[in-house]
Amino acid sequence: MKSDIEIAQATEMEPIGKIARSAGIEEEYLEYYGKYKAKVDLDRLFGKTTAPKNGKLILVTAITPTPAGEGKTTTTVGLADALCKLGQNAIVALREPSLGPVFGIKGGAAGGGYAQVVPMEDINLHFTGDMHAIGAANNLLAAMVDNHIFQGNVLGIDPRNVTWHRCVDMNDRQLRRVVSGLGGRTGGMPREDAYDITVASEIMAILCLSEGISDLKNRISKIVVGYTFAGDPVTAGMLNAQGALTALLKDAIKPNLVQTLEHTPAFVHGGPFANIAHGCNSVTATKLALQLGDYVVTEAGFGADLGAEKFLDIKCRVAGLKPAAVVIVATIRALKHHGGVAKTALEIEDLGALSRGLPNLLRHVSNIREVYGLPAVVAINRFPSDTEIELKLVETKCRELGVNVALSEVWGRGGEGGKALAEEVIRLCEAPNDFRFSYESDLGIEAKIEAIATKVYHAANVVITPSALKELQKLETLGFGDLPVCIAKTQYSFSDDPTLLGAPDGFTLTVRGIRISAGAGFVVALTGDIMTMPGLPKSPAAEKIDVDDDGKISGLF
Numbered sequence: 349m350k351s352d353i354e355i356a357q358a359t360e361m362e363p364i365g366k367i368a369r370s371a372g373i374e375e376e377y378l379e380y381y382g383k384y385k386a387k388v389d390l391d392r393l394f395g396k397t398t399a400p401k402n403g404k405l406i407l408v409t410a411i412t413p414t415p416a417g418e419g420k421t422t423t424t425v426g427l428a429d430a431l432c433k434l435g436q437n438a439i440v441a442l443r444e445p446s447l448g449p450v451f452g453i454k455g456g457a458a459g460g461g462y463a464q465v466v467p468m469e470d471i472n473l474h475f476t477g478d479m480h481a482i483g484a485a486n487n488l489l490a491a492m493v494d495n496h497i498f499q500g501n502v503l504g505i506d507p508r509n510v511t512w513h514r515c516v517d518m519n520d521r522q523l524r525r526v527v528s529g530l531g532g533r534t535g536g537m538p539r540e541d542a543y544d545i546t547v548a549s550e551i552m553a554i555l556c557l558s559e560g561i562s563d564l565k566n567r568i569s570k571i572v573v574g575y576t577f578a579g580d581p582v583t584a585g586m587l588n589a590q591g592a593l594t595a596l597l598k599d600a601i602k603p604n605l606v607q608t609l610e611h612t613p614a615f616v617h618g619g620p621f622a623n624i625a626h627g628c629n630s631v632t633a634t635k636l637a638l639q640l641g642d643y644v645v646t647e648a649g650f651g652a653d654l655g656a657e658k659f660l661d662i663k664c665r666v667a668g669l670k671p672a673a674v675v676i677v678a679t680i681r682a683l684k685h686h687g688g689v690a691k692t693a694l695e696i697e698d699l700g701a702l703s704r705g706l707p708n709l710l711r712h713v714s715n716i717r718e719v720y721g722l723p724a725v726v727a728i729n730r731f732p733s734d735t736e737i738e739l740k741l742v743e744t745k746c747r748e749l750g751v752n753v754a755l756s757e758v759w760g761r762g763g764e765g766g767k768a769l770a771e772e773v774i775r776l777c778e779a780p781n782d783f784r785f786s787y788e789s790d791l792g793i794e795a796k797i798e799a800i801a802t803k804v805y806h807a808a809n810v811v812i813t814p815s816a817l818k819e820l821q822k823l824e825t826l827g828f829g830d831l832p833v834c835i836a837k838t839q840y841s842f843s844d845d846p847t848l849l850g851a852p853d854g855f856t857l858t859v860r861g862i863r864i865s866a867g868a869g870f871v872v873a874l875t876g877d878i879m880t881m882p883g884l885p886k887s888p889a890a891e892k893i894d895v896d897d898d899g900k901i902s903g904l905f
């Protein structure tokens with residue numbers, strides 16, 4: 349059996365100019381990055397006078413992640429290919445992978461099997477340089493904060509209350525907490541500092557939510573970098589940093605155009621994590637895709653309680669988007685894991701474990717339909733070990749909720765293996781829906797957290813620690829109370845405890861920290877042991893990646 353990278357390398361790609369023409373993008377708007385990648389000038393989104401297609405937006409999400417894997421990105425790519433095989437004009441809109449997971453434990457994020465976006469190696473590694481630009485902008489701002497303190501500190505920034513962290517696009521636990529500014533008088537002001545992974549930077553969130561250069565610059569100016577000795581917020585605008593940071597990001601904000609293995613146009617742009625950020629690709633890429641295609645298939649990170657919630661409550665609210673349908677991806681293997689089966693025994697038929705794990709899927713389905721008012725279909729990413737009786741059990745339980753199930757075999761068959769799913773998605777898109785948010789903007793921060801925790805996570809209650817409550821009250825006093833809430837939470841459970849699998853309820857969600865992402869336009873609530881700088885596993889994927897004398901990469905997945 350060929351690996352993902354072997355399948356990708358064996359595929360003959362079309363020149364990106366041809367892909368652009370098939371999507372309706374004129375040559376004048378393309379900025380080429382070699383033969384198979386291009387950026388699209390924002391004038392194509394904001395400057396066209398022709399009527400846009402106003403395509404239907406399809407969100408692909410999933411059950412709570414497990415070590416068995418679910419295949420959300422693979423399903424997203426395969427669904428778009430399947431729609432094209434049915435004669436529809438479909439476009440993919442995905443996030444960019446981070447180097448941290450690529451060299452860590454998760455691997456890349458370009459799909460899998462015969463449902464991938466290519467060039468796979470480029471997308472998973474340096475791509476068009478967006479991650480590097482975001483890291484450079486983030487670290488320039490950090491340098492300007494410390495330089496201001498060193499050069500006299502006219503603003504009165506309290507070095508003990510600098511909230512802006514440096515970043516690097518790599519899993520490096522050694523950098524989580526550091527002491528910087530050592531080396532004597534010329535080395536700066538010694539202080540405690542920290543690093544985040546680049547995709548956790550507010551710059552990433554800002555880039556993905558901005559609509560154009562002026563919006564990007566305005567959002568950057570609002571970034572809160574720390575507080576004065578008097579407790580007042582200090583912003584990037586007060587440091588006159590917004591112009592320089594925007595200059596570093598002027599190309600990164602342009603959507604990246606690539607293709608699937610079946611030559612469906614694909615935008616891959618922006619990559620915030622969904623457990624520590626809002627987990628969606630850029631607004632510019634999504635809106636450009638909607639302008640060009642009749643159907644736009646996008647995905648949001650991790651399970652529906654994280655990526656889908658933030659896609660719907662944050663991205664759709666900010667950008668004025670309305671999804672037409674939602675696909676919830678599951679595997680029989682993952683559901684049995686939620687039912688208590690060890691990873692080594694998932695290929696054995698076990699209806700008891702499957703029954704115990706099914707409530708996880710059914711809760712996600714119920715949330716999408718009842719909380720958000722959206723039509724949904726369950727896509728079972730089929731494995732050879734799945735038995736007919738297991739598949740029938742999932743179908744029966746989903747139909748009891750009024751939701752259809754479609755088998756997805758896109759990993760092994762590409763778009764051809766996703767036709768049944770595509771047909772159901774088309775049917776759902778034609779029906780009106782009653783899309784709504786899980787909370788209204790005029791609620792206070794605490795009430796918004798409680799709404800997500802009780803409606804989406806099914807927590808019994810929320811406890812906010814005294815220090816977090818103090819910060820919450822300060823942010824409301826400063827006028828940030830009307831912003832959406834982004835809850836940073838483990839991806840492995842509905843709760844803030846990663847060991848609680850399935851569909852737990854009656855638990856308490858504990859908020860241990862509150863911070864403001866004023867430029868991105870949301871308040872972050874920190875729960876559990878979520879860290880903004882992951883670490884590498886005992887056997888990182890990096891140990892298996894190699895390149896030969898001809899520059900051909902192996903081991904990337």
